[in-house]
Amino acid sequence: MDYEFDDDPARIQPDVVWTYLSTDAYWGRWRSRADLDAQLVSAWRVVGAYRADTGEQIGFGRAVSDGVGFAYLADVFILPEHRGRALGKRLMRHMIDDGPGRDFRWVLFTGDAHGLYEQFGFAAPDATAMVRPSRQG
Template sequence: MSYLVDDARDRIDSDFVWAELREVYWAKWRSRGDVETQIREAWRVIGVYDERTGEQVGFARALSDGLGFAYLADVIVSEAHRGNGLGKRIVQAMIDDGPGAHFRWTLFTSNAHGLYEQFGFTDPGPTALVRPAAAQPPHPTQAPSS
């Protein structure tokens, strides 16, 4: 198969991204509106498309200050297209081939460490601190329980 990797935000299929993120451990709490906002407000997005059909089969987004720091998030590849090196192509396009090639990048993941290590991600060492997320508050459209 042949694939196209593209950073055009207006080409991102929010239906695809929403469907994929509903299935992954790190995003199950997000609403459809949350996902659409995250796509719209991301510093940069990457989409991967099947060149034959035009169907989106991969995605990632990044947050950044635009000067020296970026956070890689939501790297996904449709299950039917895994094993074709698309995760590597997404990360390459986002980190090495984009405007943040000289940035300090971070990400959080409980899997795929081998993929990210190929791009220089390592344990942050003793100079990094992370404040874990608190329990997810009710979504703004939900009333808090008493």
């Protein structure tokens, strides 16, 4: 099966993103559909992964940025039935290495997939980083 990766926001299928994030993702389930829709509209960059034959969206990643030197990566996923094909790596490459923020300082919060993110230069925070935990959940 062939796949395509695209950063066109108009191609994102919000129902696919919402279904995964509201049911399967361990992070951010406190969000409403309206919250997600607002995040999609205000995102600095979104990348979708799609089946080449049908156009069905099977993966997603979102970034928030100042557009100059900093970006926050969020909501990265590949649907379970499409995993094991290095699609997460391809999505990350499209989002970070091949995108306009390749030289930025990137951050993310994750409880898993550390091995994937380390391949793209993510590491434990250094002494310059501090985090104020969310009060939303």
